[in-house]
Amino acid sequence: MLVLTRKKGESIVIGNDIVITVLSVEGDVIKLGISAPKEVDIYRKEIFEAIQKNNQNAAMDLERIKNVILDLNGTNK
Amino acid sequence: MTADHVHQEKANLTIAPIYSFPKGLPGFDQLKEFLLQEHNEVFSLLSAVDQPEISFITVNPFDFIPDYEFSLPDDTMLDIEVNNREQVAVRCIVTWHSEREKITINLLAPLIFNVESFKAKQIVLQNTIYTTKHPLWSSSEAVEEGGDS
Numbered sequence: 001m002l003v004l005t006r007k008k009g010e011s012i013v014i015g016n017d018i019v020i021t022v023l024s025v026e027g028d029v030i031k032l033g034i035s036a037p038k039e040v041d042i043y044r045k046e047i048f049e050a051i052q053k054n055n056q057n058a059a060m061d062l063e064r065i066k067n068v069i070l071d072l073n074g075t076n077k
Numbered sequence: 078m079t080a081d082h083v084h085q086e087k088a089n090l091t092i093a094p095i096y097s098f099p100k101g102l103p104g105f106d107q108l109k110e111f112l113l114q115e116h117n118e119v120f121s122l123l124s125a126v127d128q129p130e131i132s133f134i135t136v137n138p139f140d141f142i143p144d145y146e147f148s149l150p151d152d153t154m155l156d157i158e159v160n161n162r163e164q165v166a167v168r169c170i171v172t173w174h175s176e177r178e179k180i181t182i183n184l185l186a187p188l189i190f191n192v193e194s195f196k197a198k199q200i201v202l203q204n205t206i207y208t209t210k211h212p213l214w215s216s217s218e219a220v221e222e223g224g225d226s
Binding site: 039048053054056057059060062069 | 100102105120122130131133134155156171177183185186209210
């Protein structure tokens with residue numbers, strides 16, 4: 001991991017077109033501004049990991065899903 | 078981040094088209110193509126074309142949470158080439174559980190389908206109260222525990 005020291009108002013550049021700027025620092029809370037091309041998705045890491053994990057937990061074999069849904073029929077909604 | 082207001086979409090998904098997820102599905106980044114099949118009036122099945130063991134139960138969230146709403150981000154509209162709301166269908170992934178009351182729906186990360194271009198993306202809503210584990214059959218509007226937002 002590359003480690004850099006930055007002050008409020010300073011930035012780092014990643015590649016040609018991603019700029020991350022330290023907007024403010026208050027205690028242990030840092031506000032970052034991120035400029036990136038629209039095709040680059042930016043997420044809070046813990047939220048993205050929660051989505052990944054939720055998807056992995058939700059994935060099932062197609063045949064099993066069909067059996068499960070048969071069980072649910074009649075109790076829908 | 079403003080965009081067409083997505084609410085109560087009505088797009089029909091009567092056939093079983095193959096949708097391209099250019100960015101994959103979080104957790105399954107290597108899988109880019111998924112078949113969306115209507116199973117019955119309530120449930121549709123999203124299956125990886127090359128790996129049917131990776132399949133998901135999905136529902137139209139508006140069937141269960143009538144006041145569910147969010148704005149489609151501009152970058153998503155570009156990603157899946159959306160020009161108007163008639164092209165958009167929304168599904169949410171259901172996490173099945175043997176105890177019916179523990180079945181949940183992921184409202185934080187809805188699946189957005191362009192029914193004309195057959196491109197799709199799972200988006201992550203920003204600044205929202207919705208979670209990945211909203212009870213599917215609860216009509217309660219109370220904020221659920223374990224919030225991811």
